[in-house]
Amino acid sequence: MKYTLKNREKGEIQIVEANAALGLDALTREDVLELVKAHGAVLFRGFDTNLDAFSALVSRASDKVTLDPARKHFSDNAQLVDAGTDPVGLHLENGNAPNLPDLAWFYCKKAAKRGSQTTYCDGYSVLDDLDPACNQDFTTRQIKYARHLPEALWKKYTLNEVDGLERIEQVTFEHLQQLAAHNPGQTFTLLEDGVVYSELVVPAIRQSKFSQVKGFANSLLGPSYNYEPPKITFGDDQKIDEAVWQHINEVTEAHTKNIDWQDHDVVVLDNTRVMHGRREIIDTDRELFNALSYVA
Incomplete structure (x- = not known):
């Protein structure tokens, strides 16, 4: 097996750990979508990656990629998460826009040294x-x-x-x-x-x-x-x-959990099931990118 699934409770994110020095290119579209189907929220950890590899994974697992016009664009698919420093309430990405993306993706280039967690809440x-x-x-x-x-x-x-x-x-x-x-x-x-x-x-x-x-x-x-x-x-x-x-x-607060980011973590959420938000940004040096996509 190229990865190991860590134990999880209902409503928690499924952590997928690389079993060797693997890059994100080891993950197929089928790998990603089957994990999303089963768990709703998935964190890939320990994979050798960068912003371009993240962008390529988004493209490989999706049929169409979209962008938030109000955010800064850093690669073909990825945008900087830069919405100030205040806490952000739970939401589906573009949940009050005409088209609801199927998947919300995140890539942590540089993790915060303290606080500043992304939150998630499984609507199920x-x-x-x-x-x-x-x-x-x-x-x-x-x-x-x-x-x-x-x-x-x-x-x-x-x-x-x-x-x-x-x-x-x-x-x-x-x-x-x-x-x-x-x-x-x-x-x-x-x-x-x-x-x-x-x-x-x-x-x-x-x-x-x-x-x-x-x-x-x-x-x-x-x-x-x-x-x-x-x-x-x-x-x-x-x-x-x-x-x-x-x-x-x-x-919702009772079911809200934190993602304690590590450098180079990648998260994908079923954006039709799992809401996300964030705690207050304490470490402004963190670098977090996101992408939005559709699956036919």
Whole structure:
């Protein structure tokens, strides 16, 4: 075997340790996707790697790679995680965007000497501990994210998501509308100043893209570092009660665990099942990169 699986409890990340001086090129697409299917969250440790090898692994295991237009781009697929130093709430990557990536990837080039952990929370574990009324609410009702998108950001996003576009000057509102056409929960309204008003109605409880597992997997608690914070309601615009927000915070925090990074660790998350966030950044010398991708 080229790697060893370390023991794990339900809801914990599966650590995959290299058995020899192997690079990431030893990992096949099938290796990665089978591990994601089985565990939801996977950490590859002890592999000889660098940013280019990480980028190549993302490409090998994916059918399409996308980018967050608000982040710095460092290789074909990888972007720097640079959203300030404050703690970041649990979320699915691009969980309130028109297209939800299937996989969220991370590469730790240089680990923090203290604190600054990435957090993760398996929505499959959370679901069992929601109280019956809350579970029923989110099972039978959808949630809505509403926000304004500046012209520069929605055009950059559209450039990455719509096939056939090569330059941002080619992007029009009609191209953005193509994304809404493939997602019945998404609507866009173009305002006079080029800003787009976006409403996205999606489930808070969803089935994993890779397995039959259902989980409380969403961006209700997520950040808006580079974007206007969304207004979050139920899909019918009804306000979510403060008691519900408090319950969600308590249950998810009980299931939230830390990734204590080591240099050259690689993590891949099922972005349709496992939420992630981070603790406060104490060591600003850490270097962490991420990538987003889709699997057909």
